[in-house]
Amino acid sequence: MQKAALPDSQAMIRKLRSIVDISDEDEAAILALPITVRQLSADQDIVAEGERPGSCCLVIEGFACRYKILPDGRRQIMAFHIPGDIPDLQSLHLKVMDHGLATTTPCRLAFITHHDMWGLCERRSAIAAAMWRETLIDSAVGREWMIGIGRRSARTRTAHLLCELFVRLQAVGLTRGREYDLPLTQTELGDALGLSVVAVNRVLQDLRAESIITLKSGTVTLLDWEALGAAGQFDPSYLHLKRPPEFGT
Amino acid sequence: MQKAALPDSQAMIRKLRSIVDISDEDEAAILALPITVRQLSADQDIVAEGERPGSCCLVIEGFACRYKILPDGRRQIMAFHIPGDIPDLQSLHLKVMDHGLATTTPCRLAFITHHDMWGLCERRSAIAAAMWRETLIDSAVGREWMIGIGRRSARTRTAHLLCELFVRLQAVGLTRGREYDLPLTQTELGDALGLSVVAVNRVLQDLRAESIITLKSGTVTLLDWEALGAAGQFDPSYLHLKRPPEFGT
DNA sequence: CGAAACTTTGAAAAGGATCAAACTTTGTGG
């Protein structure tokens, strides 16, 4: 157990600031939380379905995902989590995990015990509200994915996801201009989009051929934001950000 | 504005009790809430996408749904809400609705202002926790739908939904043995399942032909719970009920 | 009783899934 190194809890603060106003006292209370930092390699379970975790985990660095395995072995990824997210905040209220949480890339994670989390929420109701709000935004993102999977074409869904990740990463300062790291294989994208690898691959080919994006060795560049947004029917309001996303020229 | 008639707020209490323990003081606090009861006919918007509601609504009687309309006019239903549910509890934290809420059948709804809701949550932290928990279960249900839409066949999804509704309705006492009212058209089921009406119709035909269910004039009977659960790969744990569902013989 | 809303059926088309195999990139150990 160690005290938060500044750059570590900083991630959570930056994230919370992107969705809600945080006072200095609240910030101090967060920084004072005892956390345990753990480094995991890629494709490790953070919490498995059926477990009863005793702490919540904050993603400091890396990508994680929420998933469920079907009886036939196929997988559905239900969310991607980026630095600043607390993917299992829900375990504070729902004791048994109804899905798994895993790293997608090597990750640095900060664990905060439920006990400390409860204490923080009681002492600082603004933080409790912010966290509740965070879980609600998480659902909103899930609903948007549901619409995509249920009603949008392979192309539209894929474009939508690329837009969403750009905006979310930008909100926590992880984009470079119109470019960002997308450390996901096409199989993982497919599992998230409800598509086969082949389908994902073909859509990406098309988007590249139309000079809408560039994607190689894990880096995406949005060459034509307008076109990508249109292709993905993307409207960021469901992300409930405090300030609208920006797209430099 | 009127005081809660007993049978009205009772719905919320029964629902909360099904997912969490409620003390007598908590119950009294809920019953003391000022509510406005409104009766809506079928297919009316309760709140539209883009609105900023000033109150939350509790479903007392009838079915409601959460939906979004796509640019091409198609609709995706993202949740069904039954008596006891508070479908827009999230508006307490997310000011602008990112989706619409509509009645599916005639509904009797109780509106509680955000102001009163906040007051209740502040005075009674157990209720605040129960409500947060309720929104989390709502997300869990959404995730399960996502899995269905993304990875399960038309047949499996449909069967899953029939199981889910049975269990949820049973938890609030709205089933009669292995039978319940399903006041939804096949088009609505399709919009929820991400299927065309035709596909829904064919699945229902099959389930009937195999004597797994009976469905006519809005009443479903689960003739063979085992078979339906298997067909739908149904495991109720994601509903996080306090007590497991029961299936009489 | 009749119109409107639903359900049902048939036939054809399409979007993706699946299968298989070649090609590239990445990361590791020698």
Added chain:
DNA sequence: CCACAAAGTTTGATCCTTTTCAAAGTTTCG
């Protein structure tokens, strides 16, 4: 730093579940 194996991407061809379109039955309800 190279060589290789493993992982990931790409391409082609075929199959299949669902969608779409169309039209005929049925209910429901005013």
